[in-house]
Amino acid sequence: MRASEEELRRLMIGGLDGNAVDHAALLRLLAPLLRAFCRRRCGEDDVEDLVQETLIAVHTRRGTYDRDRPFTAWLFSIARYKMIDHFRRTRRYRPIEGLEEILIAEGFEESSIARMDVEDLLETLPPKQARMIRATRIEGMSMAEAANADGISESDAKVSVHRGLKTLMTKIQGGRR
Template sequence: MKANEDELRRLMISGLDGNAADHATLLRHLVPLLRGFYRRRANGSEDDIEDLVQETLIAVHTRRATYDRDRVFTAWLFAVARYKMIDHFRRNRRLQPIEGLEEILIVEGFEDASDARLDIDDLLETLPAKQARMIRATRIEGFSIADAAAADGIGESDVKISVHRGLKTLMARFQGGGR
């Protein structure tokens, strides 16, 4: 069974309320999600991926009290997973670009990503309009560079530059160097 946001959130809340069977079911459902998350991002061996999955499951279990029941569960889960991945890279003194900002914020296949969508909208509003439009078109809506350029009436190189500059500005903000 592929669990969706509603089912995972229900299992998490039930587990928080003391239902050990639902908590165990939740952890079992998280294994394939986390494997996929790490395979797409970690570029490591299967052993590394399994280690990351286990570390994340332990973190979900030990930090479950930090989950806000009114928020999207998968956003919380993948934030925990992202931190575990970063810790893993630091331990191994490995530099690895973390691409797919929108995939981290909006989990593919989950219908209820309204909170994450609002966060992305807020972030994009801080950018110049063209940069925000091009990031939204190419990185969130999935348009090709050529399609985004044609829809906006600009050149493909202008799309690439706008996306690059916009993402660079956002990353600088996340790393504490931006406004």
Template structure:
């Protein structure tokens, strides 16, 4: 049975305060949680799962002083686990020689992505430069309205209106309107 977030937090705080029984209970509860976490992400790699559980347990132990008592314990523990998993992926990644790269990119859909980018560029080319710019910045690059406004030296309202009108014009164009 999985321990609740409150129980995990109580055990962690108890461990930080010197209660070895609470800390032992925490570590015992973490093992199945971490096995499940890594097992879902590394299907069929039982040895790697066990290695990552051990590495994460050691990291949690050595970094336990960084835990903020006012925050959820699980989020902190899973963050440590994610970093350990990222380290594992970096250690075990395979490299591909540059020869034959074009075939790999075609096989993995790189051409389709390039084609899609050209389609977006074509569509945005039908709009006013300001509309195209703010749509690209807010919808493709992920800038906030405030950031796009600052970058273009225009008001936030102008960004919102330009995005709305530009997207409406594109929708009309794609539906066959003029």
């Protein structure tokens, strides 16, 4: 389950106020978000290390979070810097998808909020369509990997993605008129 910006922010503030249950719940919810963020940018080999480094940084630097700002902007800033530090340490130079967009601070907050809007849109779809779109378009899995993970045929996965995207496009275009 993906949490909304409001839920993540509420848990972070609860943790800052001394609620250990909220802080633990926040860290559990962040792991899949960070895995998807890292997987899209650096490949499978480094994902778990980067997720753990980022979770540690979120924990140790939680006092720097400004309660009046969106939580995900703060979170993904930490993740971005941890990724850059990791590549510097390991001296591995490979293109990071969208790095130039990530490094530009202007608009970062809006893009973080937009990711949450995508999750809200996916919640309106039938569960299988939402799972297949998340797996293939957000988490970066191939159609075969997504189908296998969900226990369905590849053609069923393709149809689910196609129908889901078509439904989302209709909803988005309908909202603009």
